[in-house]
Amino acid sequence: MDLPPLTKAFVLHVGEMSAQWGVSRSAGRLFALLFLLPRPLNADEISAKLEIARSGVSLALKELRAWRLVELQHTAGDRREHYATPDDVATILAILAEERRRRGIEPTLAMLRAALCGQPNATDRFAAARLREMRDLLEPLANRPPAADSARANGHDDTAPLVRGARSMPPAAPALGTTTVALSSRGKRSRSKHRE
Structure with a gap:
């Protein structure tokens, strides 16, 4: 793979981790590549950059589109289909x-x-x-x-706790020098002092 070092490291890592998400290694690598690039790529460009067969790229794109992690885009003056990840x-x-x-x-x-x-x-x-x-x-x-x-x-968790009896976390970390009282899973109180 002829990619910059940071990009290559991320692409390889996501490829390895993708099995944990339930997608193939090729799909994980393809997603990571598209996520880090500033412009959409067509299937031939993806195949060349990841050094995988064109048929493998097609299967990975199909898998990622089923997960809604890759979007089809058209580029002016080019009839080929280009692919990108959501921006956000x-x-x-x-x-x-x-x-x-x-x-x-x-x-x-x-x-x-x-x-x-x-x-x-x-x-x-x-x-x-x-x-x-x-x-x-x-x-x-x-x-x-x-x-x-x-x-x-987005960092805004205003929803109710998922588990009955669970308590949601405070919106911000406690200030230094304060004491926090929490209930353990067995209902016992515990105290912790926040220090520098």
Whole structure:
């Protein structure tokens, strides 16, 4: 890959991390490349820069378009299709959160709802209780509006806590020399002193 060092390091890193997001390595590298470049690229340019086959570029573009992470753009005087990422990082993060929810949380929640619709037999009571607990935790995530992810990505988290009984974080870090009282997950109070 003939890319500047910083660009190359990011492209390779995102390629490796993309499996964690549920996309192929090529799609991750392609996304990272388009994200860092100031202008849209056509498929031949992408193929040359990433040193992957044109067919691999087409598959990666199809995958990224399904995730809504790549946009098709047309350039004046050029009939080829050009591709770019959304400009706003907060938009990208909101899209990632929404797609992860749609692809990961919603299918699991559908399975849990279907599995729990009947009465469990005596040997499955413990498992059913655990699955109900998981379902109850996932319900707010699946029902969270996409705007909430966008607000969170922009640093404005005005939404209610995701877990019943959880407390949202204060909007700013506490001032030095103040004491913060928090409840642990078991309901016990803990104090912490903020120092320089």
